[in-house]
Amino acid sequence: KIMVYINDIHILFYVLFAFIGGFIGQVIDYLNIAFLNERKVISKESFKKYKETFKVNYKLIVVNSCLYVALLYKFGMNLDFLRFAILTPMLISAFIVDYKIQIIPNRLNFTMFEVGIIFAFIFGIQNLNLAKDMFLGMIAGGGIFLLITLIGGLIAGKEAMGLGDVKLMGALGLFFGWYKILIISVLAFLIGAIISIIVLIVRKNREDGYIPFGPFIVVATFITIFVPTNLLFISLMKVFSLGLF
Numbered sequence: 433k434i435m436v437y438i439n440d441i442h443i444l445f446y447v448l449f450a451f452i453g454g455f456i457g458q459v460i461d462y463l464n465i466a467f468l469n470e471r472k473v474i475s476k477e478s479f480k481k482y483k484e485t486f487k488v489n490y491k492l493i494v495v496n497s498c499l500y501v502a503l504l505y506k507f508g509m510n511l512d513f514l515r516f517a518i519l520t521p522m523l524i525s526a527f528i529v530d531y532k533i534q535i536i537p538n539r540l541n542f543t544m545f546e547v548g549i550i551f552a553f554i555f556g557i558q559n560l561n562l563a564k565d566m567f568l569g570m571i572a573g574g575g576i577f578l579l580i581t582l583i584g585g586l587i588a589g590k591e592a593m594g595l596g597d598v599k600l601m602g603a604l605g606l607f608f609g610w611y612k613i614l615i616i617s618v619l620a621f622l623i624g625a626i627i628s629i630i631v632l633i634v635r636k637n638r639e640d641g642y643i644p645f646g647p648f649i650v651v652a653t654f655i656t657i658f659v660p661t662n663l664l665f666i667s668l669m670k671v672f673s674l675g676l677f
Contacts, residue, residue, distance in 0.1 A: 439505050446501050449517075453500030457493035460521050460528075467529045467537045496521060499654075506658060515551045516657055519544065519607055523650045526600060530646030536596030541603055548606025565609035573613040574602025597645050604653060612656055615664055619652035620645070622671065 436443040462482050463473060471478045499520050507513040522544050530536045548566070556563025577598040605613040628643055656664065 439508070441504060441508060445509065446504060449500045449504050450497045453497035454493040456500075456521050457496035458489055460492050460496060460525050461489035463521075463525050463540075464528050467525065467540065468532060473539060492524070496524065502658065511551070511554065515547070515607060518547055522547075523653060527647045527650040530596070530644045534594070534642055534644045536594070536600055536646050538596075538599070541596060541599040544600070544603035545606065548603055552606050562609075565611075566606050568610040569605030569608050569613045570602050571605065572610040573605030573608075573617070574598055576614075576617055577601045594645070597649060600646060600649055604649070608653075608656065612661060615661065615668070616649065616652045616656050618668055619655060619664070620648045622668070623651055624648040 438446060462478075465471075465482060465485075466473050466478045469481075471481070500517060503513055503516050503520070507516070522540055526536050526540055529540070548570070552563045552566040555566065581595065581598060601613065601617070604616065608616065624643075624645060627648065631643060
């Protein structure tokens with residue numbers, strides 16, 4: 433009898449979570465449509481409307497399935513896998529909705545916050561310092577972006593960043609702690625700067641509207657999940673020191 437293991441996890445578990453990830457990918461499609469049409473997520477009307485126009489979203493199914501397999505490979509079957517498996521669909525939804533309508537729904541941010549609080553208490557039972565770090569992450573993440581929003585408002589006379597981004601970073605701080613949320617912040621601004629420059633060049637300096645920041649936060653978050661922290665820190669130091677570090 434041949435038993436196939438990948439990174440000490442039986443291959444059948446990868447298949448199982450690939451299917452679960454695919455199913456949740458379709459659920460993300462339902463959530464996105466509800467958010468985009470400003471409907472309640474849990475309601476008969478939303479389910480009915482979705483059923484009437486139902487289409488299999490192969491892109492979301494494949495993307496979420498692949499992410500679940502990647503999470504299982506990296507973390508194994510533990511609490512880290514569980515918290516990021518729950519966070520991943522919400523991140524994907526935040527990316528898509530913010531990209532399309534420049535809003536991160538409060539219900540989505542609050543759900544992330546609520547899940548983050550639960551995991552902070554669970555990790556706190558094992559190690560009080562972990563819970564402390566997660567709550568500091570919430571303060572750091574939300575605080576940095578709130579400060580940027582306030583300063584930007586004073587200087588430019590308008591919102592430099594949406595409050596949805598502030599809430600998102602505060603919620604993510606509960607999942608990552610203060611150190612990693614700082615890395616996510618720096619990464620998001622770096623990615624945002626690069627993409628914004630490219631967009632300006634393509635648009636030939638025409639003002640074609642607001643560029644949502646939420647997708648940059650989401651991409652930075654996934655990078656932080658999968659790339660070792662030390663490697664990220666060294667890479668960022670090299671970028672900002674122009675290779676002198």
